[in-house]
Amino acid sequence: MRKNAWAAAGLGSLVLLLGACGGASSSTPAASTSQSTSASAPSSAATTPATGKKKSTKAAAPSSPAPHHTAGPQPSSNVGDQSIPPIGTTVMTVRISNLGYVLAKASGYVVYTYAKDPKGGTPTCTGSCATVWAPVTGVPQVSPGITIPGTFGLVRRTNGVKQITYNGYPLYTYKRAGPLVTTGNGIGGVWYVVKMSASDITG
Numbered sequence: 153m154r155k156n157a158w159a160a161a162g163l164g165s166l167v168l169l170l171g172a173c174g175g176a177s178s179s180t181p182a183a184s185t186s187q188s189t190s191a192s193a194p195s196s197a198a199t200t201p202a203t204g205k206k207k208s209t210k211a212a213a214p215s216s217p218a219p220h221h222t223a224g225p226q227p228s229s230n231v232g233d234q235s236i237p238p239i240g241t242t243v244m245t246v247r248i249s250n251l252g253y254v255l256a257k258a259s260g261y262v263v264y265t266y267a268k269d270p271k272g273g274t275p276t277c278t279g280s281c282a283t284v285w286a287p288v289t290g291v292p293q294v295s296p297g298i299t300i301p302g303t304f305g306l307v308r309r310t311n312g313v314k315q316i317t318y319n320g321y322p323l324y325t326y327k328r329a330g331p332l333v334t335t336g337n338g339i340g341g342v343w344y345v346v347k348m349s350a351s352d353i354t355g
Contacts, residue, residue: 242290242316245298246348251334253353255318255346258295260331263288263323267342271320275309285336285343287315288323299352318346 243258256262266277266285277285292304302319309315315322326336326343337345 240290241293242288243293243295244300244304244316245295246300246352247332249332249334249345251337251345251347253348253350254334255300255323255348256332257288257325261325262329262332262334262336262345263318263325264336264343264345265318265321266324267344269322272307272317275307275315275322277322277324278310284327285324286327287313288325289313289315292316297353300348301352 244263245256245258246253247256247260247262248254249256249262254262264285266275268276270276275287277287287309292306294300294304305317305320306314307317307322317323323346324343326333326339329335334345336343
């Protein structure tokens with residue numbers, strides 16, 4: 153009887169030992185499975201390699217296009233306005249001089265008529281005469297604020313150049329005089345300024 157009792161006790165201890173070993177070995181795979189699942193789960197936000205901070209997935213707002221500047225309104229070339237006259241235009245005005253109000257170019261040079269020129273005819277001051285008395289050329293335009301009582305026109309010279317006329321008479325400037333100087337008036341009894349009056353200045 154005693155021998156059977158010890159055998160039974162030994163058998164029970166063996167069973168308990170085997171049960172304990174089996175329980176320990178079965179817990180290890182479970183832990184490994186948990187770690188593997190955790191490692192393989194996709195991350196919800198990407199991180200930068202250096203800082204570990206989450207990168208923003210928000211798209212950058214598109215930059216606004218640079219404003220386009222258009223050119224502003226250009227000056228008009230209409231006669232009588234305040235704009236720059238077109239190339240080839242000669243602006244005529246009225247200036248005050250030692251002889252009173254006279255017809256002049258906008259640059260200030262007083263203009264003259266030549267008594268030997270026929271009204272409406274071809275200018276006769278040519279050659280050496282024209283080296284001292286320069287023909288006024290270009291397209292005549294009256295300066296803003298000025299009222300000219302006479303009429304401007306054009307006449308063709310013998311060399312084909314068109315010269316400005318006033319009331320049919322060709323106009324010249326005296327090369328030996330500066331702006332607003334009237335020393336050419338009366339030379340040879342044939343050169344004269346074109347007299348104007350204060351009423352011709354309306355501006």
